[in-house]
Amino acid sequence: xxLFTPELxxxxxxxxxxxxxxxILAKFAWPYIIKSLEERGDMIDKGVLYAKNxxxxxxxxxxxxxxxxxxxxxxxxxxLRDAAKMKSQIIEEAKTAAQEEAKKVMDxxxxxxxxxxxxxxxxxxxxxxxxxxxxxxxxIKKNMEGDxxxxxxxxxxxxxxxxxx
Amino acid sequence: MKKVLTIxxxxxxxxxxSAPIAAAQEAEEGGASAINPKEIIFEHLGDGYGWExxxxxxxxxxxxxxxxxxxxxxxLFSSSRLMHGGEYEGFKIAEGGDYNGKVVGERPDGNGGMVxxxxxxxxxxxxxxxxxxxxxxxxxxxFWLVGWYKRNGMKAPRKGLGAFEVTVAYIYDGVxxxxxxxxxxxxxxxxxxxxxxxxxxxxxxxxxIFPGGANLTGNLAVTLVLSIFTFLLTNLFGTKHYWKDIFxxxxxxxxxxxxPMMPVIELFGIFTKPAxxxxxxxxxxxxxxxIVIVLTLLIFIFTAIGGLAIGGVTTVVSMLFSVFMLLIDxxxxxxxxxxxxxxxxxxxxxxxxxGEHEEAVTEAK
Numbered sequence: 124x125x126l127f128t129p130e131l132x133x134x135x136x137x138x139x140x141x142x143x144x145x146x147i148l149a150k151f152a153w154p155y156i157i158k159s160l161e162e163r164g165d166m167i168d169k170g171v172l173y174a175k176n177x178x179x180x181x182x183x184x185x186x187x188x189x190x191x192x193x194x195x196x197x198x199x200x201x202x203l204r205d206a207a208k209m210k211s212q213i214i215e216e217a218k219t220a221a222q223e224e225a226k227k228v229m230d231x232x233x234x235x236x237x238x239x240x241x242x243x244x245x246x247x248x249x250x251x252x253x254x255x256x257x258x259x260x261x262x263i264k265k266n267m268e269g270d271x272x273x274x275x276x277x278x279x280x281x282x283x284x285x286x287x288x
Numbered sequence: 289m290k291k292v293l294t295i296x297x298x299x300x301x302x303x304x305x306s307a308p309i310a311a312a313q314e315a316e317e318g319g320a321s322a323i324n325p326k327e328i329i330f331e332h333l334g335d336g337y338g339w340e341x342x343x344x345x346x347x348x349x350x351x352x353x354x355x356x357x358x359x360x361x362x363x364l365f366s367s368s369r370l371m372h373g374g375e376y377e378g379f380k381i382a383e384g385g386d387y388n389g390k391v392v393g394e395r396p397d398g399n400g401g402m403v404x405x406x407x408x409x410x411x412x413x414x415x416x417x418x419x420x421x422x423x424x425x426x427x428x429x430x431f432w433l434v435g436w437y438k439r440n441g442m443k444a445p446r447k448g449l450g451a452f453e454v455t456v457a458y459i460y461d462g463v464x465x466x467x468x469x470x471x472x473x474x475x476x477x478x479x480x481x482x483x484x485x486x487x488x489x490x491x492x493x494x495x496x497i498f499p500g501g502a503n504l505t506g507n508l509a510v511t512l513v514l515s516i517f518t519f520l521l522t523n524l525f526g527t528k529h530y531w532k533d534i535f536x537x538x539x540x541x542x543x544x545x546x547x548p549m550m551p552v553i554e555l556f557g558i559f560t561k562p563a564x565x566x567x568x569x570x571x572x573x574x575x576x577x578x579i580v581i582v583l584t585l586l587i588f589i590f591t592a593i594g595g596l597a598i599g600g601v602t603t604v605v606s607m608l609f610s611v612f613m614l615l616i617d618x619x620x621x622x623x624x625x626x627x628x629x630x631x632x633x634x635x636x637x638x639x640x641x642x643g644e645h646e647e648a649v650t651e652a653k
Contacts, residue, residue, distance in 0.1 A: 132413065136412070137514075143423070144423045156434060156453075
């Protein structure tokens with residue numbers, strides 16, 4: 124039975140070719156293939172981990188962003204409220220300031236008017252008194268000449284005063 | 289693609305239908321004795337000096353014959369010179385006798401007569417040629433993948449090369465690494481070579497025409513050499529602990545002192561393991577080939593017995609069974625390669641395991 128008695132030639136060649144194939148592949152192929160497979164496996168693992176972290180960070184970032192937005196909105200509202208408050212305050216202040224100023228100006232005007240009035244009164248009085256004095260003086264001078272003459276003088280003086288005014 | 293398949297099936301069917309006719313013709317020519325199933329089966333399962341081509345009994349692809357005669361001289365010539373009973377440089381292919389189908393020479397027997405003898409035969413027979421083709425295919429696949437990595441870096445290969453890579457990963461991560469652990473890298477090259485070599489030989493054996501068709505893994509010589517390699521690797525790299533377990537196992541002393549029963553059993557076990565490997569692969573693959581051949585031969589046998597009509601029916605039935613068996617054999621091809629690799633891994637790891645344990649103990653101290 125040929126099948127059950129190994130042929131020497133085939134055993135020999137099998138040994139030779141298997142040994143050659145084994146040495147070539149063991150030296151140049153399998154270690155390289157295994158190394159590449161493992162490297163790729165590691166890289167994929169790392170990639171998955173990285174993606175997971177990135178997603179986590181992204182989720183966190185979203186939450187944080189929302190927090191920031193909320194904070195910003197609050198600040199904005201605060202600022203707006205402050206601004207409104209400040210606006211009304213400024214207007215109020217301006218109003219009061221204007222009123223005060225107006226009052227001051229009016230007071231000053233009143234004072235000036237009063238002063239002017241007093242001055243004019245004084246001047247008037249002085250003039251009147253000087254007129255009176257001069258009239259009196261002339262009357263006294265005329266009195267010496269006659270009544271008619273005195274009356275004419277008075278009329279004349281009075282006319283003078285009238286004309287002067 | 290579908291059209292091509294349809295045409296191919298029709299052509300196949302035509303040839304299948306012509307089989308009983310050919311059988312009937314043969315039966316007419318030589319009578320019922322024209323078919324000798326045993327001879328045909330063993331011719332197909334066995335080795336040959338030429339490689340059969342389809343549709344021809346007389347033509348074979350010639351292969352080199354390398355023989356060393358009894359005087360020590362080497363002869364190298366084409367096997368086509370020995371076909372059809374040819375004789376060349378004193379050598380011919382024996383018909384019948386102890387050396388049936390092998391190259392034989394004649395030498396003087398010392399009494400003046402001549403006697404047939406078997407020279408040292410290192411011919412590149414059909415099986416050896418198939419062996420070379422298988423080795424080339426495996427090397428090509430491996431270096432193709434290496435080339436891919438060198439060209440494309442971390443990119444994963446697709447399609448055929450991707451399938452090859454997946455298989456490498458399947459064997460390495462699924463069998464070698466879990467069993468051998470830290471020693472995986474040391475033995476992986478051998479185990480991967482064994483797996484892909486066996487797988488390629490198995491699958492090539494299922495293809496009936498030229499690059500395939502050799503019943504390689506169904507040949508005891510091939511499986512024997514493979515398990516010798518496993519045997520050598522197991523025992524040459526075996527740890528102290530492994531050898532201690534063989535010659536001084538942890539069993540009650542009376543099992544090993546006056547009569548070394550356990551050591552003998554253990555020692556016996558060293559050799560039964562590779563023997564089991566040898567026979568398992570051999571028997572499985574040979575069985576698969578044999579069933580397909582027998583199913584095909586049934587057509588001829590039934591035609592010889594019952595004529596064309598019965599032969600025609602048998603053709604359809606046995607073709608269906610043959611296709612089914614070939615599909616099973618494809619599965620078996622993978623399973624047997626896997627089993628051989630897995631058991632080799634297991635045997636090697638058994639010879640390694642104790643050492644790790646001892647190392648761990650010394651480290652702990």
